[in-house]
Amino acid sequence: MPITFHLKRPPTVPLEAEVLSPDVVGSLTNSEIRSLTVYHGKRQLPLSEFFDVEGEQSDDLVFHGALNKVRWVGRAMSRGSITVHGDVGMHLGAHMSGGRIEVHGNASDWVGGEMKKGLIHVHGNAGGQVGAAYRGSNIGMKDGVILVDGSAGLEVGMRMRRGTIVIGGPARDFVGLQMKGGTIVLLSGAEIRTGAWMNRGTIISLQPLQLMPTFACSGVQNPVFVNLYSRFLQSWGIHLPFAASEGVYRQYRGDLAVSAKGEILIWQPA
Amino acid sequence: MIRITGGKVYDPANGIDGEIKDLCIDDHGKFVASVSGGRTIDATGMIIFPGGVDVHTHVAGGAINFARAMTPEDHRRTQAFMRTKTRRSGLGGMAPTTFATGYLYAGMGWTTVNEAAVPVLSARHTHEELADIPIVDKASLTLMANNEIMLDLLEQGEFERAKQVVAWYLWAAKSYGIKAVSPGGVAAWKWGKDAKQLTSPIAGYDKLTPGDIVTQLARICDEMGLPHPMHLHCNNLGAPGNIATTLDTLKHLEGRRAHIAHSQYHAYGGDGWDTMRSETTQLAEYFNTHPGITTDAGAVVFGDTVTITADGPWQHLLYKLTGRKWGNLDVENETGCGIVPYTYRPSNLVNAVQWACGLELLLLIRDPWQVFLSTDHPNGGCFWRYPEIIQLLMNADVRKECLQKIPDRIKSSMVLPEITREYTLSEIAVAMSAGPARALGLKEKGNLGLGCDADLVIYESDPDVLKMFGHPRYVIKAGEVVIEDGDIREAPQGKEFLVKPAYDPATDEFMRPLFEDHYTMSFENYPVEFERLEHPELRDCIPVTER
Amino acid sequence: MGGKVTCTLGEVKQRADFIIYWGGNPAECHPRHFTKYTIMQKSRFLPRGRKDRTMVLVDIRETKSAKAADIFLQIRPGKDFELITILRALIKGQPVADEQIAETGLSRAVVDDLIARMKRAKFGCMFFGMGLSMTRGKHMNSAALLCLAAEMNAFTKFVAMPMRGHGNVTGADVIMRWQTGFPFGISFNRGYPRYNPGEFSTVDVLVRGDCDAAFIIGADPGATMPQPAIDHLARIPTIVLDPHVTHTSRIARVHITTAPQGIAAPGTAYRMDELPMPLKPALKSPYPSDEEVVRRINEAIARKPFWLPDGRQPQMVATLG
Structure with a gap:
């Protein structure tokens, strides 16, 4: 039986609730969970001030309500699952190293910030800095998968090193900024400066992109790994075209300002 | 008033080596012969040291x-x-941030720190930050060896005038002494160049060499009678084979007082990054035969840190080597600084040699009154890691364990594996407190004698040296218990030491036109107002010949 | 990647033989910049003053500053980041296609000439204004220029510096850094400083309605911030310290009139190159200084009970190994 959390009243200022993680609540009784400390602004309050909690001792957490101002849900979680029915606030699944998070609603900025492993699936829109490095850090997402069905904001996958990010809707500027590895898939394209200053890694776009001047076309191809990726993403209903009869990928190398080891593949239907 | 009873006292300044002795502190925060009333701390079974003194740090x-x-x-x-x-x-x-700096230093028993690099132009800023560092007493050193007005005077052979100008600058900065960083090297960096040879003229000058600056600035410090001698960061820092430059520099200093900063960075042999090796034996030998000169280790500890130095060219090189972040700030007429985050790794030849060199100097220089504990914070490592170095000095077995992490091919480039010396508690008390206090000319510091400042640290005796020095039981600053059982009890404001060397009043008018030419602020606004210092304490200047 | 390579303005005055202003209009916004620091001054290294210096202005429109420039480069709006990135590639000898360069509004010949001049310079300095730092791309535009300046040091001496706005912005930045470790965008709600621009920066906090009170000193957000931020300021208790009636003071619950800094109140201002300048008041004011008001508020707060119940301490967000 999962533990369910119903939001009783929306916080008036941000509610920092990094305790909402299977690693913290998994072994606790119902009353222990309800007395966990959360921060409403600078005030320490028991979790029960904001949530009705049902169930105990489970690694599966289910949330109901508009959690827009609830931050750090699933921070550094290593196991179990979190399901949110509603919107959720910043830093969802930041630093997580395992388990899965599913949001039936929108998420805010820093979804999966500096995550190490695991899966995050946002069915609505996400904010900026999906899977990104926090300011000053050299390395963003290290591994894992982030799927956003809707749109995403600025700096998706900034400085990521490994792992996969798929954005279903349009993304804004600086997708893959200073990327060092991993793969970003853009099903509906992005605004400008995609792949700026990328060192390594791959960005695949199924829509035309306006590229940085420091990317050079290095030919057309249908790489085998796209096929493998497509199979990997199939279970979430995502299809990457790869058959030569359907079209080709135009390959661009860059960013020449830093190296020419990153690649952007843009799908061109036949 | 406090009476501390039954503790085992290490007070090298007074030749006391582990005697059971009571200490009394009066209401003015000084040691006295006896007190009546007040708190009594039973220190039976505990170890008492004078509070630590950091001779070289950047805080x-x-x-x-x-x-x-x-x-x-x-x-x-x-x-x-x-x-x-x-x-x-x-x-x-x-x-660390300023408040944390005070808490961290006091938390491990250090009660006096010397900020070793202040450009006069931003001295006002430095004093404001020092005022925000609680608990510890502070001193600061003014950067001088690349000041173009002074260099011009030396080039023209105007030694007397240069001396007046240095004294004028020192009072303008309201600081305690003179720091010389890579003489001529920072001035050359402003054209993207460096000064590596002591006897070649500096970029932009016809005659003046780094060697001339070293000799003359040391003489100026002696003649002005600064309590702390010239504090010198030698040319060619960090470069393989720089031992030649360092020994050459020391020759230029003969007959003068001097403190050589972070000598670990200046004791390398080899002719490239892949042949770099330790030459600490040569450098230690020099110190062992020249008892008048002091140094601090500038030891390196493995791990992450951020390097900060006025040595701009070195920092550009380090940035190119690491490919990480790089900050650089050139300060008009006076100096510059570079900032590069860095990780010291035991598997890296250069880093391993650096780590060994710091410990080697501490162990090979025989007189602990000549070589002091420092990491050149934060360059070689953060100051709060000093207990780790103390442990390495006191325990040859721990050193052996650490050496196991270092690849064998690197071990032949160092002498550390052959050294068996272990520091005694009394020697540690010299290296961390009594020695640096004496070198700084702060007579009432690092000293548990009557009339001295009641700055002391009380440790629980523990065979685990790291634990003992990392977590003192009590720290007392100016007679106040500031740390007790690991908690910060009080955070009083410390003093700031400074000097006012005598100079010809006509120097003001001499400086004015030069100033307006070289600087971009108004002459009247340049000197730091004495009133801006919090708890200033003026110290006397006595020319060396009159001592 | 990252960091800043800079100097004090006196270094520019003494040595800079090549100066670029990017996205700024100093002739109108920093009127003393040319004469005091950058292009008009003579020095021992540049004895002929203006004649020994080359000034390049990069902007999207021809401002008054263009008259003072030796070379004016008019680029297409929103192409700053692209042009700087092209320069970063070209200085390293990486190829960039002519038509890509042309997209920025400049020809290859012009860009090649600019690079040749940059590399020939003995001491180059780039100043950048809000035309760069506050347009699309924001902090990344500034980062791009700082990066270019750092990379130019492989060829010659180069530095970069932002043209800071009015008020003592630099001073606030410097002091926040030494007390908290961060320049701005700081939250103290957990009892210690945490930093995340975008989450804790003032404009974002106000736009999202994340605060339930505001204390404003030395700024007029009511005049510069987006409407949702201003609406939120009007909704919550807002306290303003200002010598004047401002857009913000009009919507504030409390406006405490203070003595103007530098005119009737002493203190320290940090110049854009982070040098502290003492402020010596010329006039007397019947009003208290900002410092005095804040000190008195602080004293009153100190008499109140600690914000957490007795014996409770704030808890750090757990550090990650």
């Missing part, structure tokens, strides 16, 4: 503040100091 001013801004990722992973009713919040880590 306040434009450069470290630049480093703070450049390393938010480090601030996030470090332990924070929470705000309480009596304590300000702060962050530790590679470049």
